[in-house]
Amino acid sequence: MESQTLKSAEPVIKFALLEDILNLARANSLWPMTFGLACCAIEMMAAGASRFDLDRFGAGVFRPSPRQSDLMIVAGTISKKMAPAIQMLWDQMPNPKWCIAMGNCAISGGPFEYDGQYAIVPGAHLIVPVDVFVPGCPPRPEGLIQGFLALEDKITKGEDRNILRRFHRKGGKS
Amino acid sequence: MAEQFQEPVVEQIYTLNLGPQHPSTHGVLRVLLDLDGEFIVKADPVVGYGHRGHEKMGENRLYKQFIPNNSRVDYLSGMIYNHGFCLAVEKLAGIQVPERAKYIRVICSELNRISSHLLWFGTYVMDLGGFTPFLYAFDDREQILDILDRVSGSRLTYSYCRFGGVTKDVDWQFLDMTASFVKRLRSRWPDYHNLVTKNVIFIHRTRDVGVVTPELARQYGVTGPNLRACGIPFDTRKSEPYEVYDRFDFKVPVGSKGDALDRYNVRVEEMEQSCRIIEQALDQLPKGDFINGDAPFKVKPPKGEVYFAFESARGQTAYYLVSDGSGYAYRCHIRVPSFGNLHVLTEVLKGTLVADAISILGSIDVVIPEIDR
Amino acid sequence: MAKKDEIVQKLRTMLPEDAVSADEAYKAGVVFSVRVPLAKLRDAASAFNEAGFYLESITGLDFKDTAELVYHFNCYEPKSRIAVRVLCGHDQTPKTLVDIFASAEWQEREVRDFFGIRFADNPDMRPLLLPEDADYHPLQKTFGIVHAYHTREEIYG
Numbered sequence: 256m257e258s259q260t261l262k263s264a265e266p267v268i269k270f271a272l273l274e275d276i277l278n279l280a281r282a283n284s285l286w287p288m289t290f291g292l293a294c295c296a297i298e299m300m301a302a303g304a305s306r307f308d309l310d311r312f313g314a315g316v317f318r319p320s321p322r323q324s325d326l327m328i329v330a331g332t333i334s335k336k337m338a339p340a341i342q343m344l345w346d347q348m349p350n351p352k353w354c355i356a357m358g359n360c361a362i363s364g365g366p367f368e369y370d371g372q373y374a375i376v377p378g379a380h381l382i383v384p385v386d387v388f389v390p391g392c393p394p395r396p397e398g399l400i401q402g403f404l405a406l407e408d409k410i411t412k413g414e415d416r417n418i419l420r421r422f423h424r425k426g427g428k429s
Numbered sequence: 430m431a432e433q434f435q436e437p438v439v440e441q442i443y444t445l446n447l448g449p450q451h452p453s454t455h456g457v458l459r460v461l462l463d464l465d466g467e468f469i470v471k472a473d474p475v476v477g478y479g480h481r482g483h484e485k486m487g488e489n490r491l492y493k494q495f496i497p498n499n500s501r502v503d504y505l506s507g508m509i510y511n512h513g514f515c516l517a518v519e520k521l522a523g524i525q526v527p528e529r530a531k532y533i534r535v536i537c538s539e540l541n542r543i544s545s546h547l548l549w550f551g552t553y554v555m556d557l558g559g560f561t562p563f564l565y566a567f568d569d570r571e572q573i574l575d576i577l578d579r580v581s582g583s584r585l586t587y588s589y590c591r592f593g594g595v596t597k598d599v600d601w602q603f604l605d606m607t608a609s610f611v612k613r614l615r616s617r618w619p620d621y622h623n624l625v626t627k628n629v630i631f632i633h634r635t636r637d638v639g640v641v642t643p644e645l646a647r648q649y650g651v652t653g654p655n656l657r658a659c660g661i662p663f664d665t666r667k668s669e670p671y672e673v674y675d676r677f678d679f680k681v682p683v684g685s686k687g688d689a690l691d692r693y694n695v696r697v698e699e700m701e702q703s704c705r706i707i708e709q710a711l712d713q714l715p716k717g718d719f720i721n722g723d724a725p726f727k728v729k730p731p732k733g734e735v736y737f738a739f740e741s742a743r744g745q746t747a748y749y750l751v752s753d754g755s756g757y758a759y760r761c762h763i764r765v766p767s768f769g770n771l772h773v774l775t776e777v778l779k780g781t782l783v784a785d786a787i788s789i790l791g792s793i794d795v796v797i798p799e800i801d802r
Numbered sequence: 803m804a805k806k807d808e809i810v811q812k813l814r815t816m817l818p819e820d821a822v823s824a825d826e827a828y829k830a831g832v833v834f835s836v837r838v839p840l841a842k843l844r845d846a847a848s849a850f851n852e853a854g855f856y857l858e859s860i861t862g863l864d865f866k867d868t869a870e871l872v873y874h875f876n877c878y879e880p881k882s883r884i885a886v887r888v889l890c891g892h893d894q895t896p897k898t899l900v901d902i903f904a905s906a907e908w909q910e911r912e913v914r915d916f917f918g919i920r921f922a923d924n925p926d927m928r929p930l931l932l933p934e935d936a937d938y939h940p941l942q943k944t945f946g947i948v949h950a951y952h953t954r955e956e957i958y959g
Contacts, residue, residue: 298584301567304568306568306571340450369486
């Protein structure tokens with residue numbers, strides 16, 4: 256093992272290679288939970304269907320149960336009636352877990368956010384900690400796939416240590 | 430052995446909560462089921478998990494600012510809703526539409542109807558357990574989305590129709606792609622029929638399941654393919670023809686028993702009839718303007734109201750607009766077909782098995798954000 | 803005779819002279835528009851039920867001086883939509899139509915959610931679209947951001 260500079264809140268002994276392998280395994284077999292709320296759910300289904308295959312990234316098995324999944328894709332507008340359910344589903348998911356906010360509604364309320372809006376929660380980040388935001392209304396399936404690849408980069412801790420990924424984001428750091 | 434078996438003394442009703450998060454092909458629906466063993470005693474759908482306040486937004490938005498909202502009410506027939514809203518405002522404000530624009534809008538609406546039925550077909554059979562038709566149906570659907578994407582810029586939620594016409598004209602490539610798509614889809618019918626319609630498991634899971642009688646349909650305001658499966662040939666495109674639908678020759682498919690198999694057959698036949706409408710529209714497409722240049726940018730209809738009904742993929746939809754003479758609507762009410770289609774389930778699900786409940790829920794083709802608006 | 807003419811004939815016997823106004827050109831999407839007083843609502847609805855109509859939608863309208871309920875009935879024949887307009891004060895409770903048309907249950911729940919108009923004898927007055935503990939009525943013109951708040955005269959004359 257190589258010795259590394261210690262940063263705060265990190266384990267004292269770091270098994271760098273094992274963590275790398277584990278993160279690689281986690282990133283390449285993300286199991287999303289089917290959590291389509293509105294229109295973005297259809298593009299999520301299209302991303303999992305025949306043309307824009309999500310299975311080639313290891314993320315093709317959509318699990319209906321939160322206990323068996325490690326990725327929650329919030330796809331669609333969050334209404335105030337639905338918000339407690341989202342909190343409960345997030346709490347039910349076992350660690351390690353990640354969240355992608357798909358679509359403008361999940362990022363900031365989208366086209367429904369205006370001064371007199373009474374019915375929605377303007378953004379998923381107000382309820383659950385979001386890792387990747389995928390903008391669009393709805394985002395194209397290719398956009399969702401780019402979000403997946405960005406999340407995989409984030410899981411494997413950025414592309415300077417990730418020699419197997421060919422996907423680059425300008426600027427480098429996740 | 431038989432003498433060791435004891436009858437249970439007390440019958441217990443078990444309440445099962447179905448949703449709001451479940452393999453979501455329908456949106457966020459929650460059904461409270463009271464079960465006696467495997468049989469459903471009472472079914473109580475709880476809606477409202479997708480309420481976004483469209484009707485309040487209709488009063489707070491100019492008419493042209495409300496156009497993006499329409500596609501998001503029912504995102505599977507987004508073009509049809511967009512088309513219907515523009516027709517409603519044009520009727521209220523008295524805006525003329527050139528002929529070419531009318532035909533273009535009808536072609537795009539019918540393509541949208543086919544794509545909605547294809548998605549329903551794929552997800553319904555997936556609900557019943559078969560994964561392959563889902564992939565084939567989505568492949569066909571992607572062809573439609575390519576066509577509509579080229580001309581409107583969006584795959585799912587369109588703002589293509591505007592007051593007085595459409596945003597962009599269609600070119601020869603659109604006409605070419607549409608004609609070849611219709612030919613390709615027709616060549617796929619034998620595949621779908623061999624895979625699904627003649628499939629013994631599918632027939633057993635849908636025949637005599639979820640029977641909706643005509644009287645029940647009338648009581649609950651059921652419209653669309655669910656009503657036509659009961660035997661009543663009611664289609665808004667025939668009873669109140671709008672745009673240029675009265676110039677086309679198409680049949681209204683009708684079932685006989687009102688079970689899930691009839692609803693399936695009606696929708697598959699409707700896809701074929703939509704292909705016929707598209708072919709005739711492509712033949713009759715005239716040259717001309719694609720938008721009425723005199724239509725005002727900020728529409729201010731005169732005082733009054735209009736109730737405009739059209740046929741979406743789910744049934745009879747209507748926009749009820751009340752105008753007070755300003756640029757903002759005073760009341761914008763949307764009558765959605767899924768409202769009645771879902772409500773009838775409180776009657777139909779009584780006495781069925783839980784597995785049949787999934788089949789019935791899938792066969793009525795509801796989109797929950799439409800109910801919640 | 804077409805169903806719409808039959809039912810209008812029947813309604814004319816129940817209601818005062820000027821209650822029914824016809825619109826043959828179908829300009830507003832209805833072929834007849836009928837003004838029904840609140841007390842006669844259930845009788846009119848029963849007549850529609852016997853004639854084979856279905857209840858298409860119930861819409862609420864909020865004005866400064868009154869509230870209005872618009873019931874749209876339609877049958878399976880071409881161009882047969884009839885609108886029934888009922889004026890009802892902000893504090894009045896109209897009678898429910900649940901035992902006549904089953905779809906009225908959810909429609910009335912929605913009107914109650916949005917406008918606060920309670921319907922007497924409706925067996926289920928839980929909120930339909932709003933959260934269970936909601937105590938606000940969003941589509942009232944005194945809620946949230948509103949661009950116009952008129953009396954009924956200003957719009958319908």
